[in-house]
Amino acid sequence: MTINAVEMKNISKSFGSVKANDSIDFSVKKGEIHCLLGENGAGKSTLVKILFGLYNKDQGQIKINNKPVKINNPAGAIKEKMGMIHQHFMLVDRFSIIENIIAGQEPTRTWGTSIDKKKAAVKVKEISQNFGFDLDPEALIENLSVGEQQRVEIMKALYREAEILILDEPTAVLTPQETEELFEIMESLKEDNKTIIFITHKLNETMEIADRITILRDGKKIGTVNKNDTTPQKLANMMVGREVLLDLEKSSKNPGKEIFSIKNLSYKNPVSGLELNEINISFKKGEIVGLAGVEGNGQLELEEIIAGLKAPDSGEILFNSQKITKVSTRERRNMGLAHIPSDRNKYGLVGNFSLAKNILLGSEWNPEFKNKFMIDFDYLNNYTDQILKEYDVRFSGKNSRASELSGGNQQKLIIGRELSRGAEFVLAAQPTRGVDIGAIEFIHRQLLKIREEDKAVFLISAELDELMSLSDRILVIYEGNIVARGKVEDFDQEELGLLMAGHSREER
Amino acid sequence: MAFNKNLKEILYSVAAIISALLLGALLIKLSGHSALKAYYYLFYGAFGSTYNIAQTFLKTIPLIFTGLAVAVGFQSGLFNIGAEGQLYLGAFAAALAAIIFSNLPGFILIPLALAAGALAGSLWAAVPGILRAKTGAHEVITTIMFNYIGILLTTFLLKNYFKEEGPVDQTKKIAEQARLPELVANTRLTWALFIAIFVIIIIYYLLNHTAYGYDLQLVGENINAAEYSGVDSDKVIINTMLLSGGIAGLAGSTMVLGVLHRFITNFSPGYGFTGIAVAVLGRNKPLGVLFAAFLFGILESGGMSMQLFAKIPADLMTIVQGLVILFVAAPSIFKILKNKSGIFRGDNS
Numbered sequence: 001m002t003i004n005a006v007e008m009k010n011i012s013k014s015f016g017s018v019k020a021n022d023s024i025d026f027s028v029k030k031g032e033i034h035c036l037l038g039e040n041g042a043g044k045s046t047l048v049k050i051l052f053g054l055y056n057k058d059q060g061q062i063k064i065n066n067k068p069v070k071i072n073n074p075a076g077a078i079k080e081k082m083g084m085i086h087q088h089f090m091l092v093d094r095f096s097i098i099e100n101i102i103a104g105q106e107p108t109r110t111w112g113t114s115i116d117k118k119k120a121a122v123k124v125k126e127i128s129q130n131f132g133f134d135l136d137p138e139a140l141i142e143n144l145s146v147g148e149q150q151r152v153e154i155m156k157a158l159y160r161e162a163e164i165l166i167l168d169e170p171t172a173v174l175t176p177q178e179t180e181e182l183f184e185i186m187e188s189l190k191e192d193n194k195t196i197i198f199i200t201h202k203l204n205e206t207m208e209i210a211d212r213i214t215i216l217r218d219g220k221k222i223g224t225v226n227k228n229d230t231t232p233q234k235l236a237n238m239m240v241g242r243e244v245l246l247d248l249e250k251s252s253k254n255p256g257k258e259i260f261s262i263k264n265l266s267y268k269n270p271v272s273g274l275e276l277n278e279i280n281i282s283f284k285k286g287e288i289v290g291l292a293g294v295e296g297n298g299q300l301e302l303e304e305i306i307a308g309l310k311a312p313d314s315g316e317i318l319f320n321s322q323k324i325t326k327v328s329t330r331e332r333r334n335m336g337l338a339h340i341p342s343d344r345n346k347y348g349l350v351g352n353f354s355l356a357k358n359i360l361l362g363s364e365w366n367p368e369f370k371n372k373f374m375i376d377f378d379y380l381n382n383y384t385d386q387i388l389k390e391y392d393v394r395f396s397g398k399n400s401r402a403s404e405l406s407g408g409n410q411q412k413l414i415i416g417r418e419l420s421r422g423a424e425f426v427l428a429a430q431p432t433r434g435v436d437i438g439a440i441e442f443i444h445r446q447l448l449k450i451r452e453e454d455k456a457v458f459l460i461s462a463e464l465d466e467l468m469s470l471s472d473r474i475l476v477i478y479e480g481n482i483v484a485r486g487k488v489e490d491f492d493q494e495e496l497g498l499l500m501a502g503h504s505r506e507e508r
Numbered sequence: 509m510a511f512n513k514n515l516k517e518i519l520y521s522v523a524a525i526i527s528a529l530l531l532g533a534l535l536i537k538l539s540g541h542s543a544l545k546a547y548y549y550l551f552y553g554a555f556g557s558t559y560n561i562a563q564t565f566l567k568t569i570p571l572i573f574t575g576l577a578v579a580v581g582f583q584s585g586l587f588n589i590g591a592e593g594q595l596y597l598g599a600f601a602a603a604l605a606a607i608i609f610s611n612l613p614g615f616i617l618i619p620l621a622l623a624a625g626a627l628a629g630s631l632w633a634a635v636p637g638i639l640r641a642k643t644g645a646h647e648v649i650t651t652i653m654f655n656y657i658g659i660l661l662t663t664f665l666l667k668n669y670f671k672e673e674g675p676v677d678q679t680k681k682i683a684e685q686a687r688l689p690e691l692v693a694n695t696r697l698t699w700a701l702f703i704a705i706f707v708i709i710i711i712y713y714l715l716n717h718t719a720y721g722y723d724l725q726l727v728g729e730n731i732n733a734a735e736y737s738g739v740d741s742d743k744v745i746i747n748t749m750l751l752s753g754g755i756a757g758l759a760g761s762t763m764v765l766g767v768l769h770r771f772i773t774n775f776s777p778g779y780g781f782t783g784i785a786v787a788v789l790g791r792n793k794p795l796g797v798l799f800a801a802f803l804f805g806i807l808e809s810g811g812m813s814m815q816l817f818a819k820i821p822a823d824l825m826t827i828v829q830g831l832v833i834l835f836v837a838a839p840s841i842f843k844i845l846k847n848k849s850g851i852f853r854g855d856n857s
Binding site: 350352357 | 584732
């Protein structure tokens with residue numbers, strides 16, 4: 001008889017009127033890597049949070065190793081030999097790896113008066129070697145990369161003798177190389193007969209690492225399949241509930257004249273110390289220029305400088321051959337700049353405003369929306385209805401606030417607002433971050449449509465698939481420098497990944 | 509849905525007021541008085557006669573202005589605690605204008621004095637506004653400091669330059685034609701009431717129907733999104749402080765032109781600070797402020813008669829006021845606690 005490491009039966013959980021989990025059955029065999037796949041809001045996180053004791057379920061039973069258990073809090077879950085690695089790490093920056101790992105379970109000397117670090121170090125080293133973590137236990141957390149910090153989190157769970165590991169969207173913060181390294185660790189854990197629950201909404205990762213896959217949609221379980229019996233297309237359709245076009249058709253097209261350009265632009269971020277170094281980019285009509293890079297390599301600074309939110313230290317920005325380096329954000333927007341911001345909640349939306357008032361954002365002084373001194377709400381409401389319809393924004397009620405929309409619909413609202421302003425140059429930063437497959441497909445098509453209309457798009461993204469399928473030209477940014485540039489055909493995914501991680505082209 | 513939501517908020521406020529009154533009754537009972545008698549005189553004091561009703565409105569007027577001043581600031585994310593100081597500056601400037609230009613006819617002098625008061629309040633609030641926008645100095649600190657400076661400045665100027673002969677620190681009376689006409693004879697309830705309501709309506713339209721009001725609220729809701737969309741948030745912050753201070757200044761000038769007929773040092777029993785409570789109770793909405801100020805007016809004038817006839821200390825009325833605020837503010841406190849505990853949950857795991 002196979003042992004089910006985890007068996008969840010008939011699990012339901014509601015938040016207010018929303019059924020986050022609706023009678024879900026979910027079982028994981030011992031020693032397998034089981035992918036929990038679904039769009040945002042499908043109920044993946046809720047399900048594992050119930051398993052780990054972070055949420056109380058409304059109904060259902062949980063069995064661990066075929067034995068019924070009651071888990072009321074994370075401590076209870078740890079007792080059942082579970083470990084959870086969250087998206088946001090829970091580490092103390094100023095402590096060493098080993099101090100972080102033993103925190104809360106410090107081995108003490110005989111009288112319990114001081115910490116026996118040596119004893120801990122032996123155990124940590126053992127874990128590190130067995131599973132290929134490749135970390136110096138004395139290193140401080142603040143000096144580690146995101147991928148390394150994640151490994152510390154996994155080691156922490158293993159130190160607490162976890163047999164079942166829950167990884168909540170672990171690859172969202174990783175570079176392609178780091179993802180590969182994580183997968184290697186996962187494989188070696190599997191060889192040691194550990195059980196892994198891996199949450200993701202990325203199809204290619206699922207196909208690479210999973211043994212079995214359970215798909216959730218709208219709080220319901222759609223099915224569990226063996227990796228070998230399925231395809232990415234089938235999985236996508238199950239996730240979204242309809243036929244999804246994974247591949248986009250991009251027409252071949254000659255770019256027109258230059259419309260926007262950045263010349264010798266330099267900037268030093270006074271807080272992080274990151275420096276943009278003599279950046280030169282030219283954008284032509286009817287062209288999508290992609291900027292590839294791991295987050296935090298200067299993309300945000302570049303985005304904010306183009307939008308007029310930050311002033312560069314030196315260099316020039318030209319829009320339609322006009323210098324706009326010192327021009328205000330409002331004027332840039334009036335000249336035809338559209339901006340899909342990388343941080344939609346910080347910049348793109350006002351959560352407490354109605355959808356119509358979010359559509360008005362940036363156009364409130366535009367005579368089109370005014371009736372003498374007053375804002376013409378009748379006109380605005382009609383205009384809003386039109387955009388929401390055209391850009392397929394789904395909302396519950398007429399007076400919904402922006403914060404009540406799902407991430408994908410929020411993004412579609414922003415894109416609808418920005419693209420309907422008749423812009424000439426579209427700055428699209430991480431346009432599909434945290435967005436569902438269905439919405440991604442839609443957003444990609446909108447960007448291609450803009451390209452067809454002979455407008456220029458600057459696509460800043462960390463998603464290689466997205467960059468490869470949309471861009472005409474690609475630039476790679478690493479530590480504030482453009483380290484490579486060329487036509488999209490000149491790159492392959494692996495090479496881009498290496499360049500993003502700071503390897504130069506010759507090194508290969 | 510929006511209507512339902514507003515209705516819910518109104519119902520909640522009403523429930524909070526009733527709960528506060530019930531708890532207040534318990535306290536009155538515990539302190540050895542009759543709650544029934546107390547509330548009878550409270551009601552009588554507020555509504556028992558034409559004179560009493562006029563007194564209630566009279567107490568309401570300055571609170572409408574100061575409450576609205578604080579609410580406007582809140583809408584833009586600014587905590588203007590300086591309404592008291594702005595009120596004093598406004599009152600002083602209005603009295604001065606009325607005295608200096610006493611030759612002018614009333615229909616010019618009254619608007620002039622009102623405007624002088626609003627302008628003085630504006631300018632007094634502008635300094636913290638500019639400091640906030642340009643240096644990031646928090647307006648809570650600067651407006652509190654400006655209260656002291658403003659109140660003492662008016663006292664200083666009065667004593668040295670404008671004091672009327674006599675034991676009281678006050679200016680001479682303003683000219684007859686500079687006084688606001690009374691609505692009810694011998695009550696000092698004047699046209700100031702209509703000015704207050706008019707300002708409420710103006711601000712309501714400004715906030716809800718103009719691009720200016722949109723930007724003001726936008727900066728309050730999400731200053732990053734404001735900047736992103738092209739709003740100069742520094743300018744909005746300074747303008748909002750000007751507007752807020754101007755309204756607070758009107759509280760002072762209407763007191764001078766309608767009630768006091770002169771400037772007297774330390775005349776305000778803390779209208780500027782009560783304005784904060786009024787704004788909170790009114791949920792920072794103009795119409796909400798109107799009703800909240802009225803409620804406080806009732807508690808003030810009713811509290812006096814409670815003290816007079818039921819022999820209940822006025823402090824108990826202050827306690828009831830405090831309870832009302834506590835109950836109304838409770839949901840936001842609850843929200844904060846809930847968020848906090850959410851963070852703790854994450855930490856545990």
